[in-house]
Amino acid sequence: MKLNLKNYQSNELILLLFSWLYAAAIFWELHRDTAFHMNSINPSCGIMTASLGVHPNGIYYLLLTLIPLSLLLQHRFAWLWGVCAALYFICLRDFVICQSGPERIYMAWNHAIVFWVFLAMSTQKILGAAKTVTLIKFLLLISYFAGGIAKVRHGLEWMNGWTLQYYFLQRHIDLNTPLAVEMVSNLQTAKILSWLVVLPEILVPLAFLNKRLEWVFVISFFIFQIICWYVLKLKWMHYYGWTYLIYFSMVLVWLFQKSRQRKSLL
């Protein structure tokens, strides 16, 4: 079947571009982390794979094979992404359901969203491109909301300034992070920064009401993540950060269509 981009609607193009970029990125991440996952998936999925009569590493390699395969066949067999999600869940179960201990919790944060994105991509034939794109965008934004809710679950105590000082200091001591201590060296500044972190996270549902507001939130969160990456050395771009590719794909498709319109006018 010949792929002709001119016949695609904009949401179909966005989803197509996103699935290419996202699958390539996750494949690369998994491949890069092979040694790490080989050591951690055995206890994670041992019971599940034993019941299937398969070695855990076999499932991992099957996942690595299936991602590019789904990428090639998604036009006809979009449900293959569901199989990827299932394999991902089996392999990285302890991360996806946050059972691997607090020291690996950032891994949980990273892997859980990949599982859900694969699952969302598997529904594209039933839901259509527009709704699948909406779901992926929703997954990205709702993760910030969940983070915000987790912070205010104990009341407003998270914004006491000490909390941010403690976390920044801990990262600085563990990883020699630049600027971390300077940023929160004053308690009042730490309090203000705490509110600046939590408020957008709590207010993110507003992004679903207005497109411009959605872009304001997305760009703000993206900048916020870059700051976190630099100041706290948070490895946000691994797995989790690739979800931003949905917005990147939107921008690229918009530019592509604009250039096509210009050409047709000429």
Place this chain on the structure above:
Amino acid sequence: MPKLQAVIFYGFIGIQLVAAVLPIRDWPLTDYPMFSYPRKEFFGISRLALEDVFNENVVTWSHADYSSVGLNDAKLQAYVNDVNNPRVFEIIADKIKHTGKYTNGTPNAIRVTKITTGPDSEGRLKTTKEVLREIEFKELSK
């Protein structure tokens, strides 16, 4: 919207919202303990550091110095309550042998210091340093 579409679409959204709002452990995307637990006023966070004591100055080991010999703070941190533990000496002696940082001369001694950073009464972060142990370089390089 056909019924199946609606069930999948709103079901997907509903699950995420419920998981975000309710603290259901064992459910993907429901737990963010990494930075979510509030902390009360704390005394400070400590770490151990190594310092090279020369005649004219004292040079603190950088992170690169530690990593170049495969040493991390955590390994020393394990002995923070008993810095005179013979294991501390063994670890440092072993790393001294493998480091390439003393090409311009060796220090007189290696110091193990405890660096504590924490807020003062007004909430400003302050760093204090306490020398826990000083070991002659000659002893270490035997």
